[in-house]
Amino acid sequence: MNDYYLNIIVMTCLWAALSGAWNLMAGYGGLVSLGQSAFFGIGAYATAVLYATYGFSPWVGLVAGVVLTTSTAVLISWPCFRLRGAFFSLATMVFPIVTEIIANNWTDVTRGFTGIAMNFKPGIENFMFQSRWAYVAAAFLLMLLVYGVTRWIHRGRLGLYLIAVRDDQDAAESMGVEPVRVKLLITMISAALTSLGGFLYAQYILFLDPPSVFSINISVQIALFSLIGGLGTPLGPIVGSLIMTPLDGLLSTVLGGGPRLLIYGAVLLGVVLLAPQGVVGTLQARWRK
């Protein structure tokens, strides 16, 4: 199969995974984070820095990324959880900006604005592969992992607690649910999964610089896919990515430029206004009837 299509599959799975991680926080936890790109970028930089600057195998970077992001999640959650609604979202917007500034200025480690270009040396120990199929497998596995975690939460107690907290925090608290613990747990899981996505991105594209990985557009895109597919459902992010990623590629070739992003904005607006349940949600509602 042509490498171009394989590339689309890799990106579709990657976006589905990232979107799924966000879905855990926002769809189940009601925590609409607009700062996921902070975790994404940290995951990407962890592996890039350890590989390019210090010569460590990316597998080390993988673990480092997860550790870093979950600790960051703990750190930033504490001040943010006291806020609700749009305040929370605004607060989350700050973190990618801060991490981008750190990445830009800690030049010894991150090479600043120049970014890091990773040398392609294929081999399993470097998590770099000559064949695209390996990346397809990795991305697909990640997507499955996120889906699996989401389903497990969806059916389990954590999911129940989360939804209780999301819908009525005070009532949930009076029932004995600890909102902070529950929110923290989901944020850590989401952060770790997002960091894995960042890792895969870095290993695949082999180039990153602060503006591209900490960009608000990434945060918007992963939210958009969940929204379109169906917020708060395990399949939603996958469906959303399946629809949008190839479509985006197609639009690039046909339109390009302002008109393409115009359509993006219109789709986002349209989904929110007309089909807030997303594809999966609307279908599920139909089936129930």
Added chain:
Amino acid sequence: MNIRRALIASAALTCLWGPLHAQAQEAWKIGALYPLTGPLALLGGENLNGARIAVEMINQQGGVNGHKIELVTGDASTPDKAQSEAERLSSLENLKVITGTYSSGLSYAASQVVERRGGVYWETGGISDGLTKRGFKNYFRIVFTASQNGQLAANISREVIARQLGKDPKDLKMMVIHEDSDYGTSVAAAAEQRAKELGFKVASRVAYKATTTDLSPLVLRMKAEAPNIVIASSYANDALLIQRQMKQLGVNVDAFVGTGGIYGLSSFGEGLGNAVNGIFNTEGAATINTAALSPESAKQLADFKQRFEKAYGKTPSYVGTQGFVGTYVLLDNVLRKANSLDPDKVRAAAAAVDIPAGGTALGWGVKFAGEGDPMRGQNVRSFPVAQQWQGSKLVVVSPDKMKTASAILVPLPAWDKR
């Protein structure tokens, strides 16, 4: 008799028909990857437009060895888009030769894909030094590097500015300001280093965020340090803000040297009116003294400008011209000699290119650093020139061979007189 005549006639016709028919060979497709959306769209688009004119001109001359050239464009607005578009062009459209990208970050991502697939990447605008330090065998960059630009700014500070001021560099205070992206930082760092080598008193190198809404702290710093010369690398809004706030806060300098980008665009001139005159700009230039160009290049440049204006309604800036020159050299010198799109042949032809200075519309020569050179693929005969805004237009003031006017307004008059 009639039948024989008819037979001869048809035989003759068939013989003629053969070569006539052979003229229409299949078109050669080349990829063109530029940022057409996002913050780089303005200049990315212009780079591409320059390339388009090159293709148009070549096609009108009959194409490359009879093959018409077709550009297949891709929108590379972010590194991952650049990557997937590069993938699309090389895998799906099966293009072996791809040009791009204007932005260094995007070039890194895209060329990496193309090199792995064995294709040729032809960079017409990205200037980050690192691009030609990767040892890629199929990556060719026709434009000069960011460091060269920064160094020139420092050089003309001595050769043109200090000389006209009648002072020695060690008696002149300099300040380098730059927006904090890769471009701004590389240029500024190179300028600072070279300036120090030349003996200037470099008071400081100050970075700032390009998107900031207010630069009065920066300008007040300038006021406090009172440099004679300021070298600046800016993005867009910041360039305008700096000048306006310098005027508002009464900060006068002897010379202000911009280093490409916004400082070479007409929007900068429009935003400042007469006050823009006297400001220097180091960059490539489409307006060098045509005496420095070979007669063919001079004609080519004029032709290009005319076509660009007709097609896009404005004078081409350096960015558009570099897209043109890069693509023209690819088509006319490299592909014509290679007579094929096969990457090995193209690479060999590129390595063999040997155009002397003055041989392209920008006054550059072309010779790519070869195998074994740490900067493999870099055109070592490209260089920036020093320009100055005079009469609300940019003219070239250095080096002497290329200049169209001499530097004026050194020292810059105080704001109220500009």
Added chain:
Amino acid sequence: MLAILPQLLVSGVLIGGVYALLSIGLTLIFGVLRVVNFAQGEFIMLAMFGAFWANALLGIDPYLSAIVVVPAIFMLGLLVERFVIQRILFAAHSMQIFATFGLSVLLQNLALTLWGPDYRSVTTAYTSLSYSFLGLSLSATSLFAFIAAIVMAAGLIGFLHFTRGGMALRAMVQNRYAASLMGVDTKRLNRLAFACGVACAAVCGCILTPMYYTFPTVGVDLIITGFVVVVLGGMGSVAGAVVGGLIIGIAQTLTGFYLSVEFKDVVALLLFIVILLVRPQGLFGRKGAEDLGMK
């Protein structure tokens, strides 16, 4: 170094006025509708383009063009409220956020498609003008922005506290249900409030046109500071927006000069984080206002 302090303070106050101008509309919309309008920057951008085209095509001074541009944006605000905002007023927060975010992306790229990415500028007699006062320089354009911010803020506060319409608005904000029982037409007030909020953005745009380049994504850069100011001052408080703007303006100018110019943009962020940690309702906000639970 201390000699320059008065000038720094003056410059800080003036840019603070610009920030206040950016934020007043935002805080108004939040105060009444409880919606964070992520597209506020785009309304500013549209007004800037309006002022630019009025100047480029008809030669009208940007400040004067406000006479036409502001009502036009007001009308646009009415439409947007009716078709977008009204529908998500009681929806989940995520929906509200994405509605205005989507609007923001849409408007940015509409501008990009229509007018291209070029940087446009308007140059008038006063674009680089500055006044001298007690040995200090005051940039004319910033001064006008400052004055406009104060006038607009005073006008709004006056309206909210001293007119019947204003009182109805405040009643509605305090208790929507009770207010509607008392005969307040909440739907109409919401629409007017939103349209007023974006009209404030339009005023801001016209005033900023002589200061900055006009281009499709100018709103994005400007509005981030707006959010910080609004949170600092207290969501929903017009006085807070002014005070917040001044604080940020002065803080940025001082850190930019004494510490590092790059750092000055971080200062706003740090203040943002500190405020969220220490006093999330902002300086002038009511405690608990940050809790948007729809109970």
